[in-house]
Amino acid sequence: MKQSEARIILVKRKTRLEEMIARYNTILQARFYIEHLGADFDDYQEEDLSYRTSLTVAVQNLEPFGRVQVIDRELVPNFIFTPTDIVVAVGQDGLVANVLKYLSKQPLIGVNPDPKRWDGVLLPFTSSELHAVFTELLHHKRPIKYISLAKAVLNDGQYLLAVNDLFIGQRTHTSARYQIQSGNVTEQQSSSGVIISTGLGYTGWLKSVLAGAVGVANATTNDPVAIQAEKPSWDANFLYFSVREPYPSCTTGSSLVFGKVLPEKPLHIRSSMAENGVIFSDGIEHDFLEFNSGIQATISVADEVRCLVQ
Secondary structure, three states: OOHHHOEEEEEEOOOHHHHHHHHHOOHHHHHHHHHHOOOOHHHHHHHHHHHHHHHHHHHHHHHHHOEEEEEEHHHHHHOOOOOOOEEEEEOOHHHHHHHHHOOOOOEEEEEOOOOOOOOOOOOOEOHHHHHHHHHHHHOOOOOEEEEEEEEEEEOOOOEEEEOOEEEEEEOOOOOEEEEEEEOOEEEEEEEOOEEEEOOHHHHOHHHHHHHHHHHHHHHHOOOOOOOOOOOOOOOOOOEEEEEOOOOOOOOOOOOOOEEEEEOOEOEEEEEOOOOOEEEEEOOEEEEEEEOOOOOEEEEEEEEEEEEEEO
């Protein structure tokens, strides 16, 4: 690809200050609200300035390579990416994961706008490094990390992909009721929902669920408890599922609560919820599938992968 042919999509997000101004109309009202709660308004301003500066530097480093189109995070689900696009996400790890879900084979470059503030596991670069990174990428000298996805397919044909994790359960905090099947084992359950995690998402939501389970077990038993789970690579061909707070009763069980989803052993979940059953991915609750009575979801590793520049 020639430099002039590249269409570069730069995805940005709102800072905390921008969100507060949108909520309270002016920066003075935002300052009053934040300081009234005892928070440091200067921290909001410093974060906002660092982010804006990073965006400016990013655009300056990318413009020599082609047309740079800047879009907000909220537009990504409906944005039409072309096969030759190169995507840059400036933000936190969550932004990178959210954007990856809506790509196909386009390479994505994660940029950390403030390394002193964010660890950035998925953000290996700064804005000032983009010129060198982009040059190497165009000359096929940058390594690409492949990311496995989870996929939930309903029996009506609808499907949803996840970069980090899928959540299956109730929209509200009421109990989710469903039938779960892994291999030859089937169980009726009532719980706070099921999380299915990819290799990339293993250290995210699933990690907190497992840590809580171990903490409860250790507090109620005399012997230390550990969950035996292999830490997967980002391109692993399996998923982990974990049931949150399963409730045992005369009609519901709590034995099938953790395990692997393998290519030869997908996970099947059939809804028993009259209403408000949902499946969403990567924490984006407004992008969901309805999961009510009669709907069955089959969860497996997706055939396609995503490409993250290293």
